[in-house]
Structures are given as C-alpha cells and as structure tokens.
Amino acid sequence: MIETIQLELNGTPTKLEIDPSTILMWALRNELGLTGTKFGCGLGFCGSCTILLDDEPVRSCMLAVSDAAGKKLTTIEGLAKNGELHPVQKAFIKNDAQQCGYCTPGMILNAVGLLLKNPEPSRKEVIEGMEENLCRCGTYGRIIESIQMAGIEMKGGVKI
Amino acid sequence: MKREDRITELLSKDMNNPWEMDRRDFMRKLGGGLIIAFAVSDMTLLGSCAAEADEKGGVNAYLKIGQDGRVTLFTGKIEMGQGPITSLPMMLADELDVNLESVDIIMGDTLLCPYDQGTYGSLSTRKYGQAMRAAAAEAKAILLKMAAAELSTNNSQLVPEQLQVIDGIVSLKTDNTRNISYADLTQGKEILETVTGKPSMKKASEMKVMGNSRLHVDAELKVTGQAKYSGDMKLPGMMFARIVRPPSLGAKMLSIDTSGAEAIEGVEIVEAGDMVAVIHESRDIADVAISKVKAEWEEETMEVDDKNIFDHLVKNGTEVRELKTKGSLDKGKENSTQNFSQEYHDPYIAHAPIENHTATAVFEGEKLKIWASCQTPYPTQEDVAEALGISKENVRMMQIFTGGGFGGKIYNPQATEVALLAQKTKKPIQLTWTREEEFMFDRLRPAATIIIESGLDADGKIAMWDYQLYAGGRRGATTFYDIPNQLTNQNNAPRNVTLHPFHTGAWRGPSNNTNTFARESHMELMAAAAGKDALQFRLDHLEKDEKMTKVLKAGAEKFGWTPAKGPSGRGYGIACGIDAGTYVAVFVEIDVDKASGHVQVRRAVVSQNMGLVVNPQGVIIQAEGCVIMGLGYTLTEEIEFENRKMLTRNFDTYEIPKFSWTPQIEVVLIDAQDDPPQGGGEPAIICMGGAVANAIFDATGARLYQQPLTPARILEALAKA
Numbered sequence: 001m002i003e004t005i006q007l008e009l010n011g012t013p014t015k016l017e018i019d020p021s022t023i024l025m026w027a028l029r030n031e032l033g034l035t036g037t038k039f040g041c042g043l044g045f046c047g048s049c050t051i052l053l054d055d056e057p058v059r060s061c062m063l064a065v066s067d068a069a070g071k072k073l074t075t076i077e078g079l080a081k082n083g084e085l086h087p088v089q090k091a092f093i094k095n096d097a098q099q100c101g102y103c104t105p106g107m108i109l110n111a112v113g114l115l116l117k118n119p120e121p122s123r124k125e126v127i128e129g130m131e132e133n134l135c136r137c138g139t140y141g142r143i144i145e146s147i148q149m150a151g152i153e154m155k156g157g158v159k160i
Numbered sequence: 161m162k163r164e165d166r167i168t169e170l171l172s173k174d175m176n177n178p179w180e181m182d183r184r185d186f187m188r189k190l191g192g193g194l195i196i197a198f199a200v201s202d203m204t205l206l207g208s209c210a211a212e213a214d215e216k217g218g219v220n221a222y223l224k225i226g227q228d229g230r231v232t233l234f235t236g237k238i239e240m241g242q243g244p245i246t247s248l249p250m251m252l253a254d255e256l257d258v259n260l261e262s263v264d265i266i267m268g269d270t271l272l273c274p275y276d277q278g279t280y281g282s283l284s285t286r287k288y289g290q291a292m293r294a295a296a297a298e299a300k301a302i303l304l305k306m307a308a309a310e311l312s313t314n315n316s317q318l319v320p321e322q323l324q325v326i327d328g329i330v331s332l333k334t335d336n337t338r339n340i341s342y343a344d345l346t347q348g349k350e351i352l353e354t355v356t357g358k359p360s361m362k363k364a365s366e367m368k369v370m371g372n373s374r375l376h377v378d379a380e381l382k383v384t385g386q387a388k389y390s391g392d393m394k395l396p397g398m399m400f401a402r403i404v405r406p407p408s409l410g411a412k413m414l415s416i417d418t419s420g421a422e423a424i425e426g427v428e429i430v431e432a433g434d435m436v437a438v439i440h441e442s443r444d445i446a447d448v449a450i451s452k453v454k455a456e457w458e459e460e461t462m463e464v465d466d467k468n469i470f471d472h473l474v475k476n477g478t479e480v481r482e483l484k485t486k487g488s489l490d491k492g493k494e495n496s497t498q499n500f501s502q503e504y505h506d507p508y509i510a511h512a513p514i515e516n517h518t519a520t521a522v523f524e525g526e527k528l529k530i531w532a533s534c535q536t537p538y539p540t541q542e543d544v545a546e547a548l549g550i551s552k553e554n555v556r557m558m559q560i561f562t563g564g565g566f567g568g569k570i571y572n573p574q575a576t577e578v579a580l581l582a583q584k585t586k587k588p589i590q591l592t593w594t595r596e597e598e599f600m601f602d603r604l605r606p607a608a609t610i611i612i613e614s615g616l617d618a619d620g621k622i623a624m625w626d627y628q629l630y631a632g633g634r635r636g637a638t639t640f641y642d643i644p645n646q647l648t649n650q651n652n653a654p655r656n657v658t659l660h661p662f663h664t665g666a667w668r669g670p671s672n673n674t675n676t677f678a679r680e681s682h683m684e685l686m687a688a689a690a691g692k693d694a695l696q697f698r699l700d701h702l703e704k705d706e707k708m709t710k711v712l713k714a715g716a717e718k719f720g721w722t723p724a725k726g727p728s729g730r731g732y733g734i735a736c737g738i739d740a741g742t743y744v745a746v747f748v749e750i751d752v753d754k755a756s757g758h759v760q761v762r763r764a765v766v767s768q769n770m771g772l773v774v775n776p777q778g779v780i781i782q783a784e785g786c787v788i789m790g791l792g793y794t795l796t797e798e799i800e801f802e803n804r805k806m807l808t809r810n811f812d813t814y815e816i817p818k819f820s821w822t823p824q825i826e827v828v829l830i831d832a833q834d835d836p837p838q839g840g841g842e843p844a845i846i847c848m849g850g851a852v853a854n855a856i857f858d859a860t861g862a863r864l865y866q867q868p869l870t871p872a873r874i875l876e877a878l879a880k881a
C-alpha cells in the first residue's frame with residue numbers, strides 16, 4: 001500500500017510515496033539511491049547499515065520506512081556540510097582507518113552518534129559504543145584512534 | 161579534476177560502442193599517446209605472470225602515457241582493501257620518474273585491462289608489481305630515446321645516458337633548460353610498443369616514491385559512501401532476484417510450489433537450468449516472495465558433523481603424497497630420549513566478508529556486462545561465458561571495489577546465477593546473497609587433522625619429526641627447522657570420495673594457518689619438555705637460517721622477550737612461519753581468565769622480512785588486519801554442521817573479532833629494500849593461532865590442540881592441566 005511519508009533526509013525535507021513497510025535500508029539504497037548504507041547481514045548483527053535517526057545510530061535493516069516518518073535521518077552521503085567533511089570522516093582518512101571500506105559508512109555514523117552523546121569518550125567508552133559494528137578487515141585500532149581524534153575537533157579542539 | 165572523475169572520464173571516452181573495438185583500436189580511441197604493452201619474459205622474475213601472459217596473448221599489462229602528461233595503468237587486479245590501488249601507482253611512478261599525482265589506475269575491467277589470473281595469494285606486488293615495474297623501466301628507456309632525438313641539435317647529438325627525468329620532464333643532466341616533457345614527446349603520436357627485454361629496475365637508493373608511506377588514495381570515496389560496490393549499481397528496469405535454495409548442500413529438488421509467490425503483484429518466477437528464482441522490482445518484495453515458495457527436497461547424508469569430522473578425515477586420507485623427507489625416522493627414533501605424539505584439529509571456517517557475494521548484470525544486445533564482487537574478473541568471465549554458452553568476448557566484467565575477499569571471492573557463482581537470470585529474462589538483474597547464503601555457499605577453509613610424532617635427543621635437540629597432514633593444504637606444511645630426520649606427508653582422500661560436506665577453498669594464508677598452529681604448538685610442547693626457553697629452542701634449530709633468526713630476534717627485541725622456561729605464568733607466546741615468500745614471527749601477550757576461560761590478547765608484535773616494502777603504512781595496516789582477523793580463527797570461528805546441513809547461519813552464532821578484542825599492535829619491518837617484494841596481505845595471519853595457544857600454555861600450563869581456543873576448551877584443558 002503506497003502512502004506518503006514525510007521526513008528530513010540529510011537536511012532536506014522529503015516526501016516519499018512508498019509502501020511504509022519497506023525496509024528502510026532497501027528504501028535508502030534502492031529507492032533513494034543512497035547506496036552508502038550497506039547491507040551485511042540483514043538481521044541487525046553487523047552494523048554496516050547504520051544510519052542516524054534523530055541523531056541516534058540505528059540499524060536500517062531492522063526498521064521500516066514508517067519508523068522514520070517525521071524524523072531527521074542522516075546517511076553517510078549527508079554527513080559532509082558545505083563541502084567540508086565531518087571530523088570523523090577526516091579522521092578516518094588521516095588514520096587510514098578503512099581497508100575494503102564496506103563497513104566504513106556504518107562505522108562512521110555509529111561513531112558520530114556516539115560522539116554526539118559523549119564528545120570526549122575514553123578508549124573504553126569508544127570500544128563499548130562501537131562493539132557491535134563488525135569489520136572483517138581488522139581496522140578497529142585505527143577506528144578507535146580516529147574517533148578520539150574527531151571528538152577533539154568536534155569539541156572545538158585541534159582541527160584534523 | 162578528482163581522480164575518480166578522471167577515471168570516469170577516461171572510461172566514458174570509449175563507452176560509446178566498446179564492443180566494436182579490438183584492443184588496438186581501443187588504444188587509439190584513448191586519444192593518442194604512448195601505449196606500452198608489456199610481456200616481460202624473465203620467468204624467474206615473473207613466475208606465473210609470465211606464463212599466463214604467454215598463454216593469453218603475450219601481454220601482462222599496459223600503460224598509457226597521454227598527451228596531457230597523465231599516465232594510466234590498466235590492470236586486471238582488483239581492490240578489496242589490501243591496497244593495490246595505492247601501491248601499484250607508487251611502483252609505476254617511481255620507475256617512470258613521474259609525479260605520483262599524475263598516475264591513474266583502471267582496475268578489473270576485462271574489456272580495458274589485460275588478462276589477469278586473479279587477486280589472491282599475495283601476488284599483486286610480488287609478481288604483477290615486479291612485471292609492471294620492469295615495463296615502466298622499459299617505457300622510460302623508450303621515452304629517453306625519443307627525447308634524445310628531440311633534444312639533439314645539428315652540432316650536438318645526444319644519447320639517453322646524458323639525460324635525466326624529473327617528474328615526467330626529460331632534460332640534459334648538464335643543462336635542465338634543454339628539456340621536453342613526456343606529454344610533449346607523445347603529443348599527437350600513436351605508438352604501440354611491446355617491451356620484452358631484460359628489465360632494469362631501480363635500486364632502493366634510487367627510489368623516490370617506493371618505501372615512503374602513502375595514505376590510501378580511495379579513502380575519501382570510502383568515507384563519503386561514494387565508492388561503488390557491485391550492489392550499488394542501479395540500472396533502468398533492474399529487478400532484484402532471490403534464488404530458491406536447498407536446506408542442505410547437494411539436496412535435490414523433488415517438487416516446488418510457487419503459487420504463493422506468484423500471487424504477489426509484480427513477482428516473476430524464473431527457471432534457468434537447475435535454478436528457480438523469484439524476481440521483483442523491489443528487493444523487499446522479492447524477499448517476501450521467496451519465503452512463500454514451498455519446495456520438497458531429497459537431502460544427502462554424509463554421517464559427519466563438526467565433532468566426528470576429524471576422524472573422518474584421517475580415515476579417508478589414504479592417498480599419501482610425500483612433501484618432504486630427510487634422513488631416517490627410524491634412526492631419529494633411536495636417537496630420541498623423549499618422544500611426543502600429538503593430534504591437532506582445525507575446523508571449517510568461513511571467509512565472512514561483510515559484503516556478501518553480489519552481482520549486477522545486464523544484456524545489451526548480445527553483450528553482457530557484469531559488476532561482481534569478485535577477486536577474479538577474468539576466470540569469472542570464463543565461467544559465466546561457459547555457463548551461458550556464449551563467447552567470453554561477449555562478457556565484460558567490471559568492478560573496482562570489492563568489500564573484502566580473503567580468498568572467498570575467487571569463486572563467484574553469484575555472477576553466473578545473475579547472468580543466467582539476465583539471459584533468461586532479458587532484464588537487468590541484481591543478486592545479493594543473504595548472509596545465510598554466504599555461509600552456505602562459501603568455499604570454507606577445509607577442516608584438517610594433523611598428527612605429529614617427534615623426538616628429542618639427550619641434548620634437547622629435535623632428533624625426528626614425522627608430520628602427517630590429513631585434508632589440509634600443503635602451504636606451510638613442511639618445516640623450516642633444522643631437523644636431521646624428518647618426513648612430511650599430505651594424506652588426501654581418493655578422487656572418488658567426497659571428503660568434505662561443503663565446498664572448500666583458499667582462506668587468507670591458505671592452510672598455513674592450520675599448519676603453523678600445529679607446528680608451532682608442537683615446538684613449544686617440546687621446548688617445555690626440554691626445559692628450554694621457547695625463543696631459544698627455536699633459534700637452536702635455525703642456526704643455518706639467518707633470515708628467520710633475524711626476524712625472530714627483531715620481534716623479540718621489540719616485544720621485550722626475556723628467556724624463561726614455560727609455563728612462566730606471563731602469558732607470552734611466539735609463532736613463526738614463512739608465507740608467500742615472507743618470513744614472519746608474531747609475539748603475543750595475553751590474559752586468561754581462569755574462571756571463565758576468556759582470553760584477552762593485550763599486545764601483539766609482528767616482525768617480518770618481506771623484501772621490498774612499497775608502501776610501509778599499507779604493509780603495517782595489512783599486518784594489523786592479519787592480527788585482528790587471525791584472532792577470529794584462533795578464538796571463536798567454527799562452522800557448525802550436521803551432515804551437509806550448515807547450522808551456522810549468521811553473525812549471531814559465528815563470532816568474528818570485535819572492537820574489544822583489539823590488542824596493541826606493533827609491526828617491525830626488516831630492512832630489505834633491495835630484495836624483491838614478497839607477500840604482505842597474508843603472512844602475519846598464519847602465526848596467530850600458534851602464538852595464542854602457546855601464550856595460553858605459558859599463562860596457565862594448559863595446552864590446547866584444537867582451534868578455535870574457545871572458553872569451553874580452555875576450561876576443559878585447565879581441568880586437565
């Protein structure tokens with residue numbers, strides 16, 4: 001059943017004509033062309049489909065489009081502002097924190113969500129906050145460093 | 161212009177009707193310039209690369225020097241996180257003496273790039289990269305000759321030896337105002353050179369780019385979500401496919417009822433060969449539709465499960481292949497004062513890349529285009545052509561980024577599946593395996609049993625070593641320790657016996673993980689019995705092996721190893737080995753929680769001699785990846801199954817390494833820049849199981865003989881210790 005769903009997508013008020021039960025991840029990828037949101041397991045275990053819903057990291061494979069109605073939704077494509085990369089993105093580049101890059105968008109959005117709540121996380125807090133995002137290439141150490149580095153810039157500290 | 165835009169532009173130039181062109185025409189279409197095709201035939205340098213170049217038309221690769229001064233490398237290698245998109249241009253820029261920023265790379269496109277056997281086995285740098293360097297060196301020689309002619313005047317005839325090149329500008333060594341750029345040299349020319357001569361590559365002291373760390377050039381594409389993987393392709397009218405799958409491997413379909421799926425609007429049922437699929441323009445609906453298909457199956461039984469498999473492998477391993485023999489085992493036994501006999505087990509494990517096998521396919525007239533997450537564009541092209549009964553010239557594979565491979569994407573049945581569906585339906589199709597399909601149809605690392613019998617003489621030296629490998633591969637099976645009496649056999653099942661209930665294949669550092677776990681565990685078993693320090697015991701058996709000795713000593717120094725008799729209670733472990741030409745040792749420090757059996761690896765030092773290091777940071781990142789990924793097969797990963805039914809279905813029951821596992825990792829690279837480059841993406845992973853098993857023994861006195869070293873097994877071993 002097609003319905004109209006309104007939401008704010010990457011800063012732009014957006015109206016979708018869509019079956020509200022469509023899995024949010026597939027809607028983003030296949031209907032909206034936002035393919036930076038990746039499919040890895042489809043059951044909430046890997047985190048590669050992570051997006052921000054009202055600044056909260058969520059797994060878009062576990063949600064329907066209707067869950068995003070009226071909310072602010074951020075995908076990896078919407079993270080850079082006015083052509084400037086988000087501090088977490090910059091920190092990932094600087095630390096070479098991606099290999100195949102497939103888990104990377106989900107990692108970055110989960111990290112942004114974490115930093116919005118806790119701008120100065122300890123190593124232990126970063127690990128706890130990131131624990132359920134999986135990377136098969138083994139980039140964890142560099143991601144931890146990137147998140148701590150980005151937190152400093154987000155708080156107005158050293159620019160990356 | 162950004163690198164990616166340039167590539168797109170370059171590709172779009174000849175997209176109008178690429179099928180009408182042969183390679184030479186295609187080169188012309190690129191807009192003139194110097195095209196160097198190379199087929200270096202120095203077999204010692206190139207090994208399999210040269211052999212294949214001969215077979216497939218005499219060319220390993222080509223590069224183009226355009227009139228805009230840009231250099232483009234066309235390669236059949238693909239990027240799956242291991243970094244050739246960064247390191248291959250570095251090698252090229254250095255040999256050609258151009259600025260790295262002026263090098264573009266086009267990867268994995270079977271129309272544009274020359275044949276390549278695939279991206280695996282740590283071959284990209286050590287074989288292909290060397291060939292490419294040689295070609296670039298030859299290209300430079302050609303350009304210098306052209307420049308000499310251009311810069312000569314009536315009263316001064318120049319020879320190449322009088323010239324130098326800096327950032328693509330050729331000038332007189334004595335007067336750099338007399339110069340000409342590569343771009344101007346190739347201006348308006350259409351030259352096709354094939355170089356086959358003896359290459360002369362730069363020495364380490366002459367290198368300007370190689371040996372200096374570079375960040376991954378694809379980083380920005382990846383952190384912004386712009387990097388395109390095969391499932392990111394969207395074609396007009398594209399349909400999403402799901403395939404009806406058996407409940408277990410090898411099951412035969414007896415009957416099928418698709419009426420439930422057909423009742424859903426827009427669903428089509430497609431039969432192609434043995435395959436039944438549902439397709440729909442929405443992936444969600446394809447998922448619903450597949451769940452409505454009812455099929456009955458006749459399943460095969462094999463009477464094996466994850467417990468009894470190890471005996472099954474030994475029982476069926478009746479075809480003996482001798483890998484190495486030296487001295488006499490009988491004599492060794494006579495000289496032994498202590499004897500050891502131990503069986504080691506290693507289960508099936510999955511590659512589990514986060515990107516499942518995926519492909520998108522479309523027919524344009526006769527011609528088929530496929531974007532597939534794969535490590536082997538050319539062999540896959542052949543597989544697809546054969547399955548569809550079309551010529552391989554009509555199949556074009558094109559894919560730059562693959563979301564992790566680790567050996568699991570050497571085989572790409574999804575490409576054949578999607579192509580068959582596209583052929584049958586005449587529609588563009590996308591197929592992304594579910595995680596459950598990924599586990600079920602993965603070519604798993606084979607389970608293996610290893611039985612080692614050994615003896616120590618009165619001086620605590622190894623007098624004999626009898627290594628019997630069942631079902632595992634031979635990589636890393638023979639020992640490099642100096643042992644006077646030894647035998648290594650690989651015991652395989654006869655051809656007519658189906659040994660494994662699943663497809664098996666190469667898993668990062670194939671079989672060397674298994675062999676190194678067994679060998680290095682057994683070494684420390686003996687070291688402890690001899691009352692010797694684990695490092696010293698190894699060095700005692702490596703007296704003639706300077707390379708491994710140096711690797712071990714450098715690692716020990718970084719780690720801060722101090723001699724002790726095991727178990728020392730410190731939780732220190734070592735393992736070393738040779739893989740893809742690289743000598744590697746790993747030292748770990750761990751904590752074992754004796755109440756829960758939980759292991760935390762606190763620190764890992766990787767020491768390796770891999771010859772020429774092109775991008776040191778890239779190498780360090782690969783070693784870090786090896787340590788972390790290696791902890792998975794070491795501590796948790798194990799496929800559960802019954803008969804040919806896979807019980808492991810998703811990441812909830814197949815635990816791969818997580819953030820909290822991350823140890824502090826340090827990497828020591830032995831300086832050997834004038835030696836040929838060896839493998840970098842795999843070697844360190846082979847040591848993880850052995851190093852951690854040895855550290856568990858060192859911490860607790862409990863020895864484990866079966867990977868993964870799970871808490872349950874640790875508790876069991878502790879109870880016995």
Ligand code: FES
Pocket residue numbers: 038039040041042043044045046047048049050059060061062
């Ligand atoms: S795809 Fe959503 S958590 Fe794995």
Ligand code: FES
Pocket residue numbers: 098099100101102103104134135136137138139241514563564
């Ligand atoms: S970078 Fe490959 S899965 Fe994380």
